[in-house]
Amino acid sequence: MSHHHSHNHGHGHCYGEGDDGHDHSNDITPALQSLLYSQIQFDSITTLNEATPKSGAAIVKKTYAERQNDEPELESDADEQLLMYIPFTGQVNVHSILIYTAPTPSAPKTLKLFKNRDDLDFSTASELKPTQTIEVPRPIPGTDVFEIPLNRAHWNATTSLSLFFEDNWSDGEEDVTNVGYIGLKGQFLALNREPVSFLYEAAANPNDHVAIPGVSGIGGRIMPGQ
Template identity: 70%
Template sequence: MAHHHGHDHHDHDHGHGHDGHDHSHDVTPALQSNLYKQIDFDKIITLNEAERRSGEGIVKKTWAQRLDEKPELESDADEQLLMSIPFTGQTKLHSLLIYSPPTPSAPKTIKLFRNRPDLDFSTASDLSPTQTLTIPQTLTGSTSDAFEIPLNRSQFNATTSVTLFFEDNWSDGEEDVTRVLYIGFKGDFTALNREPVTFLYEAAANPRDHTIIQGVQGVGRTIGQ
């Protein structure tokens, strides 16, 4: 894809003069089992985002675009964010991919909820998450890159959506804006096969429909006489 090298011009990509080597080395492993094409982008919901659809925007970034400065997700009223990310079928999540500039605005605690797209901030605060992650903060400048954080795979079988609750950031309460540049996932994907469901429905429904239609016609003739 032509845009795979779109982030090379950023100073913070690789600071040691071997961009090409690092780039070719890190893209291929990251694309293995990447669930990018299995995310239902149009149904992503982000609460407390400062700019509308910016949550969707950072998930829509490809791996090659992960360090691009825009779009950026920023929290609005306080440091918390809540993102519901649906998939187009069943997934078994292996890891979370995340990049945020290494500043106090970087997220610190993320609570993940499996198959709970209905959460708001109140319920996300009260319920026990499927897994809680502490996001590392690096202050190494030009060498910073996306993190791949392993998930408890046994807890994320048959995942059709994942909700991320960004509970706080690295400012210890002093910075009420949380910033995130990239979110992605790795795992296994199983497409939802609807053919058996359709077949079973038709097999059960056709005789019944036929009977109902006959009955209605019979009643109609009786009433009409």
């Protein structure tokens, strides 16, 4: 996925010049190591109040190398608020959220995050206590993606993440919010969970039926002939 970016996306976007070429070669590998990109169910992402259908899913689907591309971009419609639902293919621990926005007053400010809620609308998102609230830093010209660490204790065994962009940096003057890229970092759990617990249970079963004092003292092995 990542080897094509240096050729296909250098058509006039703001990141095509300068020293950014060094950033890709030095930083892209560690940045990708813990991205939850392949664990996101892109087809099931929903975004309320998006001006262009599927644009919310499109900015999550951008690769890390494409994070500063002008298009696609998520833009709010009726007012400055956006509500995005991102489901995962299994359980993940979310460590941080990556956000890139152009340096304008329409960049998002207050972001409320909800864990494992697939039933939110704007009224419930406004009333419910979020799992965590973060303030997205105000971007200035020349800034790259913001990586905002989350409180890891709140984000274990996450199957979906809802992002409620409540306001932007215009202090109420701009009723359009724009977001260019969203990425998520963390650990994916589902692949090694079930086989491990199954093997433990299978291995424990023979011992369950043998009530010999001291068996556990020799490592739980059943000696021949017993």
